[in-house]
Amino acid sequence: MPPEQPTTPTITTRLLSLTGLPSLLSTPHDALLIILNRTTRMLSYGASSLILALFFSSLHFSDTQIGLFMTLTLVGDVLLSLLLTLIADRLGRRRTLLIGATMMICSGVVFATCENYFVLLAAAVVGVISATGGDFGPFRAIEESMVSELTEAETRAEVLGWYVAMSSAGSCAGTAVAGWVVQFLVEGRKWEGREAYHAVFWGYVVMGVVNVAGVWGMTDRCELGGGKGRKGKGKGMGVQVQVLEPETDATRETEPLLAGPSAISRSTLSVMLILWALLMVDNLADGMVSMSWTTYYMDQKFHLPKSMLGDFLSVAYFLAALSSVFAGPMARHIGLVNTMVFTHIPSSAAVLFFPLPKSVTATFALLLVRVGLNNMDQAPRAALIAAVVKPEERTAVMGITGTLRTLASTMGPSVTGVLADGGRFWVAFVVAGALRLTYDLGIFTMFINIKLNRHEEGEQQVEGREGDEEEVERRRE
Incomplete structure (x- = not known):
């Protein structure tokens, strides 16, 4: 045959x-x-x-x-x-x-x-x-x-x-x-x-x-451990029971710092503290130029009909949904961090230059770039967090991440309000764009060479070499 x-x-x-x-x-x-x-x-x-x-x-x-x-x-x-x-x-x-x-x-x-x-x-x-x-x-x-x-x-x-x-x-x-x-x-x-x-x-x-x-x-x-057999599978809605392993030198190095049901290890905190700080900078910027503030700024600058503003946002959100689909395949080819940074930088630049155009068309084009690319870093970011923390820490880490991001974003609107009252509304976009670019450069600098998936079945990958099969095979051996 x-x-x-x-x-x-x-x-x-x-x-x-x-x-x-x-x-x-x-x-x-x-x-x-x-x-x-x-x-x-x-x-x-x-x-x-x-x-x-x-x-x-x-x-x-x-x-x-x-x-x-x-x-x-x-x-x-x-x-x-x-x-x-x-x-x-x-x-x-x-x-x-x-x-x-x-x-x-x-x-x-x-x-x-x-x-x-x-x-x-x-x-x-x-x-x-x-x-x-x-x-x-x-x-x-x-x-x-x-x-x-x-x-x-x-x-x-x-x-x-x-x-x-x-x-x-x-x-x-x-x-x-x-x-x-x-x-x-x-x-x-x-x-x-x-x-x-x-x-x-x-x-x-x-x-x-x-x-x-x-x-x-x-x-x-x-449930925790249910997807890949790292722990015994429970039945129904039962509580997961984790069997503790004997303490070794290796486990002492990652002894949990936070007591409670979802302890976070030192190794995880060493990575996440940096990421949390950068994400708070990004979300402070997003809070300063939220969609409510952005549409209000466009209305004040161009006196547009509300229906036109709604149409602009609908098109932008449609592009955001469409672009998010391609974020995952892009991350597979160029890496998680590269996808996060290279799609977010144009969006950040669009925020920075948003007050510059004098025409509605150019302003709308910048809005499309900003909103259309803004969500492409979300899936790679979640995948990055999942790849650098232990499986049993993911839920707690992602919960804390969301909490810190939300708290940071709540501070931004009040800053913009002060600037708008003082006749310097445009400054909010310049500052927010600069902060977002700082976040982008910080992510690239701090995480481009981070090792991924160390906690998943012994696999180790290096960001930037994810497509290198020989490197992955060498690390597995």
């Missing part, structure tokens, strides 16, 4: 590989459920962020009350996220997500039925309501840790790319659907505005139920 001839990849196969879709489809179905949950959740977050201020205004709450609500909601989300991510691996990741989804349902029911300011505030602070459209609750860090557990090093960035891309698509869809629903109920059915907003929050409840169903469909592979 003649030997089989190697098949040449077709054009279709090559195109599919550029999207990372084969990696996604080869991953256990749990990853698809995680992506589905994130997409539907971001759909509800996008809807709530569009109508929340309008809902409160229809109830005759003051602007001060609305601002206080958003601030306290953000603080509540940060604290809830930190608490649940620190205990998730001990309690069980699926159980923790189930708690979060249940709280999401409860908060949605309160907003769909209640109009008392303090009751709504309590439901938002203690429960899960997104006031800004961002995923600041307990879900993202745990889900990224689960995806990291389900994937191998070579496919992780591509699957995470789809996780980011579908979340952007969900957020855009939620914003659009909420606008259509409110317009139909108010103009077509002659409902009062607050009644239409209540109806949208019932949709929030439905998305919470979808998240509960998605969690119940996940298997033990999502």
